[in-house]
Amino acid sequence: MKENTLGMKLLMAVVTLGVLAYFGIQGWRYLSDPLTTTLAYTYEVEESMDLSGYVVRQEQVITDSSGSGLMQIQRGEGERVSAGGTVAAVYADQASLDRQNEMEQLRIQIEQLQYAQEASLGSEASLKLDAQIMQSILDYRSSISADKLYDAEKEGAQLRALVLKRDYTYADTGDLDAQIAQLQSQLQTLRSQAAGSVRRITAPQSGLYSAVVDGYESVLTPQSLAEMTPSQLNTLQPAQTDSTQVGKLVLGESWYYAAVMSADAAQELQEQAQELKSSGRQLYLRFTKGVDQDLPVTIASVGP
Numbered sequence: 064m065k066e067n068t069l070g071m072k073l074l075m076a077v078v079t080l081g082v083l084a085y086f087g088i089q090g091w092r093y094l095s096d097p098l099t100t101t102l103a104y105t106y107e108v109e110e111s112m113d114l115s116g117y118v119v120r121q122e123q124v125i126t127d128s129s130g131s132g133l134m135q136i137q138r139g140e141g142e143r144v145s146a147g148g149t150v151a152a153v154y155a156d157q158a159s160l161d162r163q164n165e166m167e168q169l170r171i172q173i174e175q176l177q178y179a180q181e182a183s184l185g186s187e188a189s190l191k192l193d194a195q196i197m198q199s200i201l202d203y204r205s206s207i208s209a210d211k212l213y214d215a216e217k218e219g220a221q222l223r224a225l226v227l228k229r230d231y232t233y234a235d236t237g238d239l240d241a242q243i244a245q246l247q248s249q250l251q252t253l254r255s256q257a258a259g260s261v262r263r264i265t266a267p268q269s270g271l272y273s274a275v276v277d278g279y280e281s282v283l284t285p286q287s288l289a290e291m292t293p294s295q296l297n298t299l300q301p302a303q304t305d306s307t308q309v310g311k312l313v314l315g316e317s318w319y320y321a322a323v324m325s326a327d328a329a330q331e332l333q334e335q336a337q338e339l340k341s342s343g344r345q346l347y348l349r350f351t352k353g354v355d356q357d358l359p360v361t362i363a364s365v366g367p
């Protein structure tokens with residue numbers, strides 16, 4: 064009995080010494096290891112500078128020398144227009160404009176009735192129309208939330224047309240052919256009456272249409288930047304605008320941003336641009352308003 068007790072004590076002593084030796088060795092390794100680890104987080108740092116300047120583009124002003132009649136712009140802001148495409152329509156008088164609006168309403172009604180004919184042949188057309196209405200509601204809400212009122216106006220008109228189409232699909236489609244024929248006859252009569260009362264203003268070449276003519280189109284061009292001094296840019300005055308100007312076309316694909324800065328800031332910007340280029344990274348231009356994304360740019364020139 065005593066021999067078993069003594070053996071157990073010796074075994075426990077050996078185990079205890081082994082455990083102490085293990086922790087001792089691990090503690091010595093930890094304290095003597097020259098490398099340590101710690102928790103790290105990744106983040107990005109931006110180097111930026113504030114500038115105030117001008118967006119410079121090649122632009123062409125569209126004019127209407129006659130100046131008579133009632134004008135109705137046919138293009139949206141920023142819409143691309145092909146060469147010879149209609150920019151605006153000029154109506155001889157108010158009666159001609161009212162006639163044009165009536166013709167547009169007739170075209171919409173004919174389209175809705177024709178759609179109702181197709182929808183009556185099966186349920187797939189109605190399901191597709193429901194999906195279009197839902198998407199149109201989402202687009203309309205998105206434009207309102209973003210304060211894009213021009214887009215919201217177009218999407219609202221499209222939504223009303225889709226809802227009316229859906230309403231026609233529930234109506235009796237037995238006499239749709241007669242209704243369509245009657246509306247087409249009215250439309251043809253109005254077209255005959257409108258002949259010669261509408262004059263169209265077309266684009267001389269392709270470009271992006273803008274209704275805003277600010278007077279800088281001729282005084283601030285990409286060609287003028289080559290020899291322009293900081294004082295000239297700071298004292299730049301727009302040319303006089305008049306009522307004959309219908310809008311303008313933004314031409315080409317290259318846009319520039321011209322700004323005056325200190326010599327130290329210009330030197331720093333040039334060095335940063337070279338560093339970014341060598342490392343395969345990009346320089347970006349961020350506007351305070353009007354543009355929803357950062358625009359990748361390159362330094363075209365840094366003048367004295």
